[in-house]
Amino acid sequence: RLMDGMPQMNSAGDPAMAERPRAILWVVVSFAASVICATIVLVLLGSGTQGTVEALRATARLSFLLFWPAYAGGLFRRFGFAPFGWLTARRREFGLGFASAHLVHVGLIVWFFHIATHQTLSTKTVLFDGIGIGWVYLLAVLSLDNLRRSLAPWIWRALCNTGLEYVALVFFSDFLVFPLAHGTAFSLSYFPFPVLLLTATCMRWTAGVYGLFRENVRASNVPSSRLAQRLPGRSL
DSSP, X not given: OTTOOOOOOOTTSOHHHHHHHHHHHHHHHHHXXXXXXHHHHHHHHOSSHHHHHHHHHXXXXXXXXXXXXXXXXXXXXXXXXXXXXXXXXXXXXXXXHHHHHHHHHHHXXXXXXHHOSSOOSOHHHHHHHHHHHHHHHHHHHHTSHHHHHHSOHHHHHHHHHHHHHHHHHHHHIIIXXXXXXXXXXXXXXXXXXXXXXXXXXXXXXXXXXXXXHHHHHHHHHHHHHHHHHHOTTOOO
């Protein structure tokens, strides 16, 4: 899950106080890295259309590198990939870092529309990406302990999984579908990103379907188990 994690207790017994400095550090470092990345590109290529487009591409890649561990981190524990266990333990930090770094990307989008001389993207594309941005910061807000605890667990899981999958879909569209559909420049340097995304998505959905299957099997066995307890001398 994007913003989920297992907080550690501090000496006062408050998990929120124990994890707060660590989360703040991830937020600050991620934001600073994105600012530096965008600044380098804009200094080299200028703040016009070309430089802004390249800065958008660079910050999108950086944001994805923070999003992917938050999106796929839980899989390493579920499939027993012990060497990558630290990714599972840091899913919340990666998620918050992604939300922080992505602020720079959002700022560049606003700047791009400010300097653009004509409408370069369709309203449908703007709406599609805008909903994804909304999901990013909704999940970031809901990661706050008080808000998260105020939600029923199934509501939190539903919101988290829906938001994660939608953001993943936006990344996949921006990295692969949009360039191919519109005949814009598609660099092979983008190729690893959709591959990583598709791999994680397939594993997440496979694990989800398998989990539902196990729950259904377990639920279907409950009545038989209870009946067997009532009739100890017979096997069902």
